[in-house]
Amino acid sequence: MSPTPFQQRITRALNNRRAAGNIRRAMLGLMEKRQRAFPDAAALAALRERAASIRREAVAHLPQRLQQLQQQCEANGIQVHWAADAAAANTLICQILQEQGVERVVKGKSMVSEEIGLNSALAAAGIEAVESDLGEYILQLADEPPAHIVAPAVHKDRAEVAALFQQLPHPPADDAIETLTATARAQLRDTFRRAGAGISGVNFMIAETGTLCLIENEGNGRMSTTVPPIHIAITGIEKVIERFADLPTLLALLPRSATGQPITTYVNLIQGPRRAGELDGPQQLHLVLLDQGRSQIAADPALRDTLRCIRCGACMNHCPVYQRLGGQAYGSTYPGPIGTVFEPQQQGLASRGEWLTACTLCGACGEVCPVKIPLPQLINRLRFEAVRPVGSVDSALRGVGSQRRWREALLWRLWAAVASHPRYWRWLLALLHRGRRFTPTHIAPWSDCRQLRRPAAINLRHHIAAVTTNQRRS
Amino acid sequence: MSILPEPSMQQRAARIERFTRALEAVQGEVWPVSADTWPQRLLDYAAQQGIGTLLFAPETHHGRYFLDVAQHTPIQCLPYLDPIEAWKETLFSDVDAALTGCHGAIAESGTLILTPDATEPRLMSLVPERHIVLLDADQIHDTLSDAVAAADWPQPLPTNLLLISGPSKSADIEQTLAYGVHGPKQLLVLLLL
Numbered sequence: 001m002s003p004t005p006f007q008q009r010i011t012r013a014l015n016n017r018r019a020a021g022n023i024r025r026a027m028l029g030l031m032e033k034r035q036r037a038f039p040d041a042a043a044l045a046a047l048r049e050r051a052a053s054i055r056r057e058a059v060a061h062l063p064q065r066l067q068q069l070q071q072q073c074e075a076n077g078i079q080v081h082w083a084a085d086a087a088a089a090n091t092l093i094c095q096i097l098q099e100q101g102v103e104r105v106v107k108g109k110s111m112v113s114e115e116i117g118l119n120s121a122l123a124a125a126g127i128e129a130v131e132s133d134l135g136e137y138i139l140q141l142a143d144e145p146p147a148h149i150v151a152p153a154v155h156k157d158r159a160e161v162a163a164l165f166q167q168l169p170h171p172p173a174d175d176a177i178e179t180l181t182a183t184a185r186a187q188l189r190d191t192f193r194r195a196g197a198g199i200s201g202v203n204f205m206i207a208e209t210g211t212l213c214l215i216e217n218e219g220n221g222r223m224s225t226t227v228p229p230i231h232i233a234i235t236g237i238e239k240v241i242e243r244f245a246d247l248p249t250l251l252a253l254l255p256r257s258a259t260g261q262p263i264t265t266y267v268n269l270i271q272g273p274r275r276a277g278e279l280d281g282p283q284q285l286h287l288v289l290l291d292q293g294r295s296q297i298a299a300d301p302a303l304r305d306t307l308r309c310i311r312c313g314a315c316m317n318h319c320p321v322y323q324r325l326g327g328q329a330y331g332s333t334y335p336g337p338i339g340t341v342f343e344p345q346q347q348g349l350a351s352r353g354e355w356l357t358a359c360t361l362c363g364a365c366g367e368v369c370p371v372k373i374p375l376p377q378l379i380n381r382l383r384f385e386a387v388r389p390v391g392s393v394d395s396a397l398r399g400v401g402s403q404r405r406w407r408e409a410l411l412w413r414l415w416a417a418v419a420s421h422p423r424y425w426r427w428l429l430a431l432l433h434r435g436r437r438f439t440p441t442h443i444a445p446w447s448d449c450r451q452l453r454r455p456a457a458i459n460l461r462h463h464i465a466a467v468t469t470n471q472r473r474s
Numbered sequence: 475m476s477i478l479p480e481p482s483m484q485q486r487a488a489r490i491e492r493f494t495r496a497l498e499a500v501q502g503e504v505w506p507v508s509a510d511t512w513p514q515r516l517l518d519y520a521a522q523q524g525i526g527t528l529l530f531a532p533e534t535h536h537g538r539y540f541l542d543v544a545q546h547t548p549i550q551c552l553p554y555l556d557p558i559e560a561w562k563e564t565l566f567s568d569v570d571a572a573l574t575g576c577h578g579a580i581a582e583s584g585t586l587i588l589t590p591d592a593t594e595p596r597l598m599s600l601v602p603e604r605h606i607v608l609l610d611a612d613q614i615h616d617t618l619s620d621a622v623a624a625a626d627w628p629q630p631l632p633t634n635l636l637l638i639s640g641p642s643k644s645a646d647i648e649q650t651l652a653y654g655v656h657g658p659k660q661l662l663v664l665l666l667l
Contacts, residue, residue, distance in 0.1 A: 026649050134655060135646035153646055161647055181644055181652040188656065193566045209631055219642035219657025222600050226634070229559070248619040259645065263583040263618075265500070266657070267637035275633055277592040280558040 006331065006354050013329035019155040023147065023326040026154045030317040033260025034368070051253050052372035054246045055308035058238075062298050062307075065207045065240045066289070072210025076272035079286045089290050090121035093199070093232055096286055097127055100230060102196035106188075108224040109133035109216070110201030111149050111311065112234050112290055115333045118199070129199070130191045132220035134184050138164060147327040149334060150258050150313040155326050188220070198224030198282070202235035203254070203310070205287075209244050212270040212287065215255065222268055231273070231282040237289050238298070238307035250310060253370035257312040293346035296396050303397075306341050306378060308371040315365035315375055321358050330355065337365035341378045344386070349399030353386040356403075426461075433459050489581040489614045490665065496584030500640030501653050502661040512664050513543035516573065516606060519662060520549050527552050529565075529572040529602060531594040536575050536608050554595055565597065571604035577627055578613035579663075580637070585618070586663065588636040589627050596634045605641075605658040610666045 003011065014020065038044040058065055070080045083089035097105065105122065107113065107129055119140075122129045131140040135152035139145070141164045146152030153161070162175035165183050172183040200221055204213040212233055214221050225231045241250065255261040274281035298304045316322040316336025327335035332352070334342050340359055344352035356379055365375040382397075387409070390401035418424045432439075432455050439454045441447070494504045507515050520528060528544075531537040532553035544551050552569060574594055577587045586607055590596035599605050615621040618637075627635060642657030653659060 022648075029649050132656065133646070134644045138646070151646060151649070154649075156647075158647055177647050177650050177652045180647055181655055185655055189566060192656070193562055211631065211635075217642065218644045218646075218655040219600060220655070222596075222636075223656050226596055226600065227558075227562075245622055248617070248622050251618060262496070263585055263637065263639050265638065265640050265642055267585075269631070269635040269637075271631045271633050271635070273633070275592075278633060279554060279556065279592065279595040280597045281595075281633055 004354060006329075006358075009329045009331055010325060010358075013325045018157070019147075019326060020324060022155050022157050024323055026151065027317050027323045030151075030259060030313075034257055034314060034317070035260075037256035037260040037262065047249060047253055048370055048372050050249045051310075051370055052308065054241060054249060055310070055371045056305075058241050059298060059304050059307045061242075062237065062240070062295070065242055066237055068207040068242075069205055069210065069240050072207065073205075073272075073287055074210075076210040077275075077285065078210065078212075078272055079284065081286060081288045083288055083290045083292075085292050086116035086290075089116050089234065089288055089292075090118060092288055093118065093234065094121060094125040094127065096230070096232060097122075097197055098125065100196070100284075102127065102230065104128045104191075104195050105130070105197045105199050106191050106195035106224050106228065107131050107133075107136070108198065108200035108214070108221040109136055109152075110199065110234060111146075111333060112201055112236055113199065114146060115292065116234075116290065118234070130188070130195075132188050132191065132218075132224055133216075134181065134218060134220075137184055137188070141165070141167065145328060145333075147335075148313060148316065149311055149327075149336075155328070192220075192223040192227050195224075195228045197230035197232060198226075198228040199232045199234065200224050202233050202239055202287075204247065204250060205235065205240045206244050206247065207240055207242050210271065211244065213247065214268040214270070215251070215264040215266065216268070217261075217265040219266060222266055225268065225270060226281055229282055230284045230286070231270075232286045232288060233270075234288040234290060237291055237294050238309075254310050254312050257314040257368065257370040297342075297345050299396055302381060303345060303378065305373050306338075306345060308373050309338050309342070310371055311338075312370055314368045314370065315373075318364040318368050320360060320362060320364070325358075337375045337379070338373070341373075341375055341382065344382050344399075345397060348402075349382070349386045349397060350402035351399070353382075353399060353403040356383045356386060429459060429461070486611065486614075489616060490611055490667075492581040492616075493579055493584055493614050494665075496582065497640060497661075497663065498584070500584060500643070502584060502640045502663060504663045504665050506667050507664045509666055512608065512666065513540045515664065516540065517544060517547055517549065519606070520571065523571075523604065523660075525570040525604065526550060527569050527571075529554055529569045529598055531574065531598065533593040534575060537573070537594075540573060554598060558595070558597060565601050569602045571606060572598040572602040573606045573608070574598050575608050576613075578615060578621065579609055580616075580618050580621055581614050582617045583639055585637050585639040587621060587627070588638060589632045590634055590636065591628075591632055596636070599636065599638060600657050603654070603658060604660045604662065605638075606662045606664065607638075608664050608666065 073080050081092050119129050131137045138153040147155040158175045161180050165172050172179045202212050203215050255264050273285040315338050319336050322336040332343050340355045359379050361376050363376045385400050386403035388401045418428050436455045527550045529552050577589045579586050641653050641661045642655045643653045644655040645651050
């Protein structure tokens, strides 16, 4: 059997020792920083419980919250647009920009813009887009997708960044991190000043006040949302929360879970475009709300927990699989545990079902998730969905049963029959024991990376029986 | 009468201490000042840092007060008077520092609360390399929750409510912090005691 594209990417990732080393080092660092940021286990537990209920409530009442959000945003002068899918969102954004004659945009970090492939849509419309988050800027120069949702260039070390920056008009003199950062600053200042529009993501949308909350450290997000005459914010519909008072809880968890910081340098709460008499800020503010499979996920009472996610990245930082592969091996926008849950639901089990088999079910992701998404349980549920007999259930999920292989299904059925009948079980054991000399040494692909075990010379059941009889005698 | 400070005064001192430590941990500077000497302290800082042009908000009390003291000094005080479109290039290339007030602070995280408005616009705290903030020590809350519960900001909420904790920074290369990315490289808080 030839390796699938996913397996090929995994092999490539494992063989790229440099990137693998960079990622592993970064993840170990982030895990330690997170741990130090939460010294009090009881306080953390209480905080997670509160955050989970805030997000649970919002996702359970998504239509009402979104309606309230739209009303409040519009009252604040924000133009709200709905996009059913990626194509609709791209068309909408290109249209807004073209109507205003915008040729150059500057972008703040947005995973949703990655999800919809906004940069290539803009390029096709003849609009130049420059990423301004340092990590995203590095990747745009390298023409690579992000390797992590919070730290996109985590797989690159300073020497690689310095080499990439050599193509700039004013390349850095050395590969010190301060020098590289200063290079990006100098390079992007003109970009911020001259951009006709800024495009950003959103961390939280507050329904009762019509607020867009953006958090960041660099200031590029504030630049993108304040300097150009037009600001377009794009995000998924699930990012809504009900009350302004919910914010402190989520802000206490998000940066601490992501990077161990108590707060990001900037928390930018935007209530609308420039008001009469104000001297700066965008004159137009558009909010593009993307569905792209999210309302379908919200319809399933168990799977909707996926939408609680606040995109801190803690699940991938703690995932033994992600730590060794990095995000690019997954081959789509959201890697790691949350991606393994979100992407198969959004893109269908046929194309993403294979991701589910890359999970070890160790449970670390579920333990660190700040909003208590039961990630291991959801992965397990989706695994079942992926191998269910086709047509056996009515489900909004696409690709139910797409990963079902008849040989595998037959083997499991036989196994279940034997394991649930003690007599058959004993027969099987006796058979394996007698034939232990004939145990194969290779069963590909299982034995490619594992040693096959031969049944022991003495059967455990007999061994225990013998020991107990001996004890009774003495 | 007790010789010990009153509990509220102790709390105030603890909050100031906590705020200062938290902000210094993220490379912010905090200078305790008094109401009548702060302009001079700021002028000293400007001289030490080689600040040529300082942006200020002419309609604010602190802006006018600083101008009074600074107008006979070599520092050039630039008032924020016109819509940004009219002088974007100047702001981006010729302004070394900006002086703003703030609406309060949060001790726990060393955070400043800014509510920019028509008189003191939002780009002042973002574009110049140095941001100097005047903070009244009585306006420090313990936590963000306390600040939100007190809701002591303008209603309806301003166009842009900002929480600022230190100068801009990034850890996008090798998870190593570097300060002064796209926002200010230095953040100085003049703490009015």
